[in-house]
Amino acid sequence: MVDDAQVRDELRAAILRGDFAPRQRLVEADLCEQFGARRFAVRAALQDLVAEGLVERQQNRGARIREISLDEAIEISEIRRVVEGLVAARAAERLTAADAKRLTGIGRRMREAVDGGEAAVYSDLNAELHAALREIARHETANRIVAQLHGQMVRHQFALSRVPGRSAVSLAQHEAVIEAVVARDPDAAEAAMRAHITSVIEVLRSLG
Amino acid sequence: MVDDAQVRDELRAAILRGDFAPRQRLVEADLCEQFGARRFAVRAALQDLVAEGLVERQQNRGARIREISLDEAIEISEIRRVVEGLVAARAAERLTAADAKRLTGIGRRMREAVDGGEAAVYSDLNAELHAALREIARHETANRIVAQLHGQMVRHQFALSRVPGRSAVSLAQHEAVIEAVVARDPDAAEAAMRAHITSVIEVLRSLG
DNA sequence: GGTGCTCGTATTGTTGACAATCGCTTCGCG
DNA sequence: CGCGAAGCGATTGTCAACAATACGAGCACC
Numbered sequence: 001m002v003d004d005a006q007v008r009d010e011l012r013a014a015i016l017r018g019d020f021a022p023r024q025r026l027v028e029a030d031l032c033e034q035f036g037a038r039r040f041a042v043r044a045a046l047q048d049l050v051a052e053g054l055v056e057r058q059q060n061r062g063a064r065i066r067e068i069s070l071d072e073a074i075e076i077s078e079i080r081r082v083v084e085g086l087v088a089a090r091a092a093e094r095l096t097a098a099d100a101k102r103l104t105g106i107g108r109r110m111r112e113a114v115d116g117g118e119a120a121v122y123s124d125l126n127a128e129l130h131a132a133l134r135e136i137a138r139h140e141t142a143n144r145i146v147a148q149l150h151g152q153m154v155r156h157q158f159a160l161s162r163v164p165g166r167s168a169v170s171l172a173q174h175e176a177v178i179e180a181v182v183a184r185d186p187d188a189a190e191a192a193m194r195a196h197i198t199s200v201i202e203v204l205r206s207l208g
Numbered sequence: 209m210v211d212d213a214q215v216r217d218e219l220r221a222a223i224l225r226g227d228f229a230p231r232q233r234l235v236e237a238d239l240c241e242q243f244g245a246r247r248f249a250v251r252a253a254l255q256d257l258v259a260e261g262l263v264e265r266q267q268n269r270g271a272r273i274r275e276i277s278l279d280e281a282i283e284i285s286e287i288r289r290v291v292e293g294l295v296a297a298r299a300a301e302r303l304t305a306a307d308a309k310r311l312t313g314i315g316r317r318m319r320e321a322v323d324g325g326e327a328a329v330y331s332d333l334n335a336e337l338h339a340a341l342r343e344i345a346r347h348e349t350a351n352r353i354v355a356q357l358h359g360q361m362v363r364h365q366f367a368l369s370r371v372p373g374r375s376a377v378s379l380a381q382h383e384a385v386i387e388a389v390v391a392r393d394p395d396a397a398e399a400a401m402r403a404h405i406t407s408v409i410e411v412l413r414s415l416g
Numbered sequence: 417g418g419t420g421c422t423c424g425t426a427t428t429g430t431t432g433a434c435a436a437t438c439g440c441t442t443c444g445c446g
Numbered sequence: 447c448g449c450g451a452a453g454c455g456a457t458t459g460t461c462a463a464c465a466a467t468a469c470g471a472g473c474a475c476c
Contacts, residue, residue, distance in 0.1 A: 027427070040460060043428090044255075051259030060428060060467045075349040082290035141283040145353060236458070248430060251458090268437045268458060 007037045008045035015054050015065060016154050022067035026055065053152045066152075070208050073156040074201055076149045081197035083142050083149075084130065088177055088193035089186035090137040099136045100182045106132060107178045114167045122171075123161045129174060133181070156204065163203055173199060215245045216253035223262050223273065224362050230275035234263065261360050274360075278416050281364040282409055284357045289405035291350050291357075292338065296385055296401035297394035298345040307344045308390045314340060315386045322375045330379075331369045337382060341389070364412065371411055381407060 011031065014020065031042045046063045049055040056066040068076070091099075106129050113122040134143045150157075160166060173196035180188035219239065222228065239250045254271045257263040264274040276284070299307075314337050321330040342351045358365075368374060381404035388396035 029427075038461075039428095047252075047255055048259070051256070061469095062428060072349070075347060078294060078347070079291060079349050079353065082294050083287060086286060086290050139283060139286070141280070141287050141357075145287065149349075235456090237456090246431075247458095269439095270458060 004041045004044045007031075007035050007041045008048045010035055011042075011045050012049060012052070012054065012151070015049070016151055018155065018158070020065045022065050022155070024065045026063040026065065028062070052148055068152050068156065070156070070204060073153055074204050076153055077197060077201045077204060080146060080149055081194050081201065083146055084133075084197060085190040085194045087133055087137040087139060087142050087146065088181060089190040090139055090142075091133045092181045092184050092186040092189040094136055094138065095181060095184055096136075099132075102132055103129070103136075103178045103182055107175055110171055110174060114171045119161060119167060122167050126161075126170070126174070129178070133177075136181075159207065160200065160203060163207075166203065169199065170196070212249045212252045215239075215243050215249045216256045218243055219250075219253050220257060220260070220262065220359070223257070224359055226363065226366070228273045230273050230363070232273045234271040234273065236270070260356055276360050276364065278364070278412060281361055282412050284361055285405060285409045285412060288354060288357055289402050289409065291354055292341075292405060293398040293402045295341055295345045295347060295350050295354065296389060297398040298347055298350075299341045300389045300392050300394040300397040302344055302346065303389060303392055304344075307340075310340055311337070311344075311386045311390055315383055318379055318382060322379045327369060327375060330375050334369075334378070334382070337386070341385075344389075367415065368408065368411060371415075374411065377407065378404070 020026070026046065028039050028042050028046075031037070031046075032039050035042070037045075046055055046057070050057055050063070054066060055063050057063045106125055110122060110125045110129070113119075113125060130146075134146065137143075173192065176192040177189060177196060180192045228234070234254065236247050236250050236254070239245070239254075240247050243250070245253075254263055254265070258265055258271070262274060263271050265271045314333055318330060318333045318337070321327075321333060338354075342354065345351075381400065384400040385397060385404060388400045
């Protein structure tokens with residue numbers, strides 16, 4: 001039997017994968033069939049995803065995929081700018097030798113991806129770098145918030161990765177973050193991460 | 209008839225008011241009686257409060273008030289430090305003349321409260337100031353996050369307000385925030401807010 | 417042809433009853 | 447007397463049926 005958490009996780013994964021369009025209705029009966037779950041479990045999953053900001057509900061009108069406007073994506077990025085700044089600073093404080101090796105490895109692979117023009121690989125490495133920093137910082141509260149905000153932004157994130165020449169700009173900023181963290185300089189790490197996300201925000205603004 | 213949202217709001221208010229002790233069990237039947245609601249509504253309310261981080265649930269063991277450790281309170285404050293810094297900076301950017309008058313008014317009343325030794329009044333004004341800044345900044349995402357984190361911290365916040373001599377230290381920091389925001393200086397406003405919450409974190413650490 | 421109304425269907429929200437599980441108490445046994 | 451197993455009351459989790467609501471099709475009237 002499928003349990004509640006499983007339905008929630010699969011539905012979340014489907015949304016993040018882009019299986020549903022913004023504002024698309026999520027009919028409970030359909031989801032039951034899709035996931036082989038009872039309606040009860042589907043309702044609970046929807047409720048959880050409402051709390052995560054991925055789904056919205058209207059009384060008696062059911063659930064639909066929440067559409068994140070460009071303005072909201074910018075707001076979200078502004079939060080990420082300061083919170084991921086904190087994460088970077090803290091990663092710099094807590095860095096171990098193994099962590100440093102890991103980060104420089106990601107940096108090297110990023111440069112190779114950009115040199116080779118492999119945008120998809122670079123995009124994955126981008127996610128990997130941010131995740132690595134969060135693991136190193138071990139800031140539970142920050143991790144939760146960033147994960148949630150990141151989930152709300154997947155669609156815009158995808159648009160970002162398709163902006164021509166974005167990788168090259170982004171690469172230099174990421175390298176600056178890595179350098180500062182590896183140097184165990186919290187202030188520089190925070191500043192570098194903020195500069196990076198500031199540039200993300202500027203690109204988002206230019207899309208409006 | 210009591211509706212879902214009402215039960216949730218009343219239960220949240222009761223928790224924030226301190227009606228329940230940390231780790232106290234929340235028996236569904238008792239809550240039904242207390243709020244005159246159906247079990248269905250109580251369960252939905254509990255689910256919402258789990259998402260807000262006020263309540264925790266264990267399979268087949270029901271719900272209880274989530275206990276926030278000192279370490280977690282510090283983590284939460286670290287997030288608030290950067291997010292409220294953003295709020296202050298943005299308030300400085302968006303300030304109107306009426307907003308300025310409001311802030312200076314709060315500042316004046318704060319000083320009066322400290323001079324008069326009225327700790328409870330000062331505590332209320334503290335909340336009022338932070339709320340005013342959030343209204344001025346109009347940053348939906350930040351407001352949501354700060355409200356949620358603040359809710360998780362009420363108990364520690366209360367402990368803080370009882371630290372002797374805390375008001376006097378806090379007052380100067382609040383005045384610095386107000387001054388920077390009224391001067392429409394975002395960087396100074398962010399720095400002042402961060403300095404303020406840094407000092408809060410230090411007090412929390414000293415309590416451990 | 418357009419507009420407003422009525423009704424039917426699809427979908428969601430709610431209920432009370434039932435099943436599963438937990439923690440405690442009691443009892444049996446060494 | 448101590449320890450573990452079984453039984454019991456309390457509590458939570460799940461369900462299938464029912465009620466309420468919204469959306470759209472069809473119709474009457476202008």
